[in-house]
Amino acid sequence: MASRIFGDPADWPDQDLIGLSDEFSLPMVIDAYTAGVFPMPLDVAGRQEMGWFSPVERGILPLDELRVTRSLRKMIKRYEVTFDTAFGEVVRRCADPSREGAWIDDRIVDTYTALHIRGLAHSVEARNADGELVGGLYGVAIGGLFAGESMFHDQQRGRDASKTALVALVERLRTAGGPRLLDVQWSTPHLASLGVVEVSRTDYLARLSEALTLPSLTFGP
Structure with missing residues (x-):
């Protein structure tokens, strides 16, 4: 079930956090949920990034x-x-x-x-x-x-x-x-x-x- 934005799950890292982005939009969020991913803000080296998660468990x-x-x-x-x-x-x-x-x-x-x-x-x-x-x-x-x-x-x-x-x-x-x-x-x-x-x-x-x-x-x- 490959996602237009998040790609093929087979290529995701073996960890809960699968990506980071500066961009955060409604289409990204909708695509995320239908791909098994959800967003959560993260502080990365003092910068506010959007983390995208698909927990291993x-x-x-x-x-x-x-x-x-x-x-x-x-x-x-x-x-x-x-x-x-x-x-x-x-x-x-x-x-x-x-x-x-x-x-x-x-x-x-x-x-x-x-x-x-x-x-x-x-x-x-x-x-x-x-x-x-x-x-x-x-x-x-x-x-x-x-x-x-x-x-x-x-x-x-x-x-x-x-x-x-x-x-x-x-x-x-x-x-x-x-x-x-x-x-x-x-x-x-x-x-x-x-x-x-x-x-x-x-x-x-x-x-x-x-x-x-x-x-x-x-x-x-």
């Missing part, structure tokens, strides 16, 4: 293997979940520079907002009883792929709110049917506890090729 969440604990099921009842009602706010909350490991810069915000306008990026929001946004996530959806980008929760008022958004997303994808693919980029102990597993780059690209044959889901309020 990719984190995915099999839709039938999501683990929902009894305590999480109780917390889910506290929130109302919506789709695409506050995309900009979700991205801004995820981009909060005070967060540990913050990486989302203005280029990412602007480009993913453009993707959202085109119907290729979506948010899932979790709101409390007062209607306040206390957690959520956003990602890119093309065909049967949903590539999760980032998630957040309000530490004071949104316990398990981001997990609630994830559960709702999985349910939406699962009920749509077909070999849909929920990509989380890299696994972490936290994500593994929810059912995320790692697959090889080759396996991921095969799953992606199949997922891209499916019709895109309709998200929305």
